[in-house]
Amino acid sequence: MQAGSIPGKEYGLSAGEFASACFGLCVYLINYTMVKTVAMAISDSDRTLLERNKLFRDISFKSVEPALQGCQIIALKSGATLLGIGQKNASLYLVLDGELHVYLNGHGLPVHASLGSGECVGELSLIDGENTAALVIAARDTRLLVVPHDLVWSLVEISNGIARNLLSILAGRIRNSNLLQMTTPEPSLEFEAAANVDALT
DSSP, X not given: OXXXXXXXXXXXXXXXXXXXXXHHHHHHHHHHTTEEEEOOOOOHHHHHHHHTSGGGTTSOGXXXXXXXXXXXXXXXXXXXXXXXXXXXXXXXXXXXXXXXXXXSSOTTSOOSEEEETTOEEOHHHHXXXXXXXXXXXXXXXXEEEEEEHHHHHHHHHHOHHHHHHHHHHHHHHHHHHHHHHHHSOOHHHXXXXXXXXXXXX
């Protein structure tokens, strides 16, 4: 780029588009540094954690461990984004340790769910093949085993127990969502109450 030229012009971008692209790249790089990928054999301590995961409840972990040996373990720093709303997802994430917060309508709104060790996330896009419907952020430093969807389906085909546990996890999500809707006041009622208070003060 020559001195005095407009940044991005040589790429067919306006100054505003160039600045927006640079900002997006910076956000990506910041988040990238907060996610560390580790490919290694499952350690004894992680094996114990996985044996307690809801996906493997009442299943001999030895029967599925060989298939999981090639899976990656990722480490998220607190505040790192695991999944964004509307993105493609091809993995099921098993929480080894740490905590994830799930937001349905964006960060800053009430937390829809907290997922800790023994939980998993990404099962909905596994089932329906659609883009993610929630924002998932590490509430503190968190490690997860990343299981590709194809491998999950292979495990389902050879283990009725995993299929049953996956259905149980989904049913629990639906039940918790229904309870949350029943106990959370409708926004319109909140606004009406606020209006009534304002009228009295």
